[in-house]
Amino acid sequence: MFGAIGIVVTFLMVFGGYLLSGGHMAVILHALPFEMMIIGGAAAGSYVLSNSGAVLKQTGAGIVRAFRGPAWTGQDHQDLLCLMFQLLRLARTSPVELEEHIENPAESAIFAAYPRILTDHEAVAIIADTLRSASLNYDDPYQVETMLEKRIALIKEEQMHVPHALQSMADALPALGIVAAVLGVIKTMGSIAEPPEVLGKMIGSALVGTFLGVFLAYGFVAPFAQRLSGVRKHDMAFYDVIKSVLVAGLHQHATNLCVEVGRQSAPETLRPSFVALETTLREIKRAA
Template identity: 55%
Template sequence: MNAIIGMLVTVAMVFGGYLLAGGKMEIITHALPFEGMMIGGAALGAFLAANDLTTIKHTVGDIASVFKGPKWKKQDYQDLLCLMHELLNVLKQNPVDIEPHIEAPNESDIFAKYPKILKDHSAVEMICDTIRSMIMNFDNVHQVEELLEAQLEGLQEDSLHGAHALQNMADALPALGIVAAVLGVIKTMAAIDKPPEILGGMIGGALVGTFLGVFLAYGIVGPFANKVKHNRTEEHFFYATIGGLLVSNLHHNPVNISVEVARRHAPARVRPTFDDVEQAIRELKKAA
């Protein structure tokens, strides 16, 4: 919602100020389709040339996230803590009983209670691989911490590909605007024998290219890139919460303590309260 409001405010203030200052929209509206085609087409072509198919698909999803916000909500963090509480209790009681859950999470009755987490391959993989390492007697806590840290760094790097691609596009747009403007000037020079009023309109149309490149870079695409980076960084805390909880358990802390450590690791905006988590765990015990 904020993204839509921000775009509307940006467009309204820029063009509103232009009109209030006595500017005429006819020049802009006449040149905009052609300048937009040159600048937008060049930006799109450069984007396709610079990125692989995975990054392109990722970027499309990232643009959608600008309007939807981060993937993980407060309820998801609470569900994660409940899921880990159940899994670690099973592991504590009998390590053999945990194997069906981590070897086939899609068939696990524990994971089935939390479908959104189950659909996230990265989260499930991190949970299952780390618990599998614990069963394999990885007694060196620091070794497991290093494995988790490397996995988290890889996840964060992958999640930011879209933001980097958008930022590169934003950096290129002002230069592409100049390219479009130069082409407009070339066209104007070819009509140097025209009356001054016609030449003025042609020069004004050429300058629309410079305006459009800078406006898109700093008014639309750049803010989108920053928003995507913010969303993906906040989402990364979800995976970091998993890592912190598992490491705490490896230090032989009780399951409840590990869950509380992880709860406090969550960002304040989406952090469930202590009472919420306790009530959810009590309900799980009653259901069991």
């Protein structure tokens, strides 16, 4: 929603101001298809050249994600804390029963109660692998924390490939606009014998290339990269919550305290309230 509003405001302010100042769209519209072919084609070609197939496949989904916003909501964070509470409590009361859940999460009644979390295979794998390691007496909380930090760092690095690639494209677009403008100047110089009104239109068309390169870079691609980077960071905070709860559990803190540590590590805008979470945990205890 906000992304669409931003695009509309950008177009209205830029071209509205141009028209109100006495500018004419005819020159821009005449040059637009050719300049877009040069600039957009060069940008797309360099993007394909500089990125892997995996990044190219993720780019479309990344742009959609930038519009839709973070994948996880405040309710998802609360559900995650409830899931972790149930698993940690089961790990302390019945380790054998826990093994059934972490070895096959897809058929686990506990995981099935939280279908959105179950669809994130990486989150489920982090939880299952760490609890499995603890059951094998790999219970040094500092080693586990280091292991989780490295694993989550790898996920973050992979998730940030598309924002970095888009930012690189944004950095290149003004230079590509200059390329288009220089080609326009070369074309103009080849027609130097034409009357001034013809040369003026040709020079105007050439300058459209510089305008488009800067406009696309700082009006669209760079903001998209920044927005997607913020969305990815919000999504990655979900894994930090998992790490916080698991490490607190290995320190042998009370289960409720482990969950509270995870709650406080969630982003402020997505953090469930203490009262709401405590009420839900009491309901889980009564239902057990």
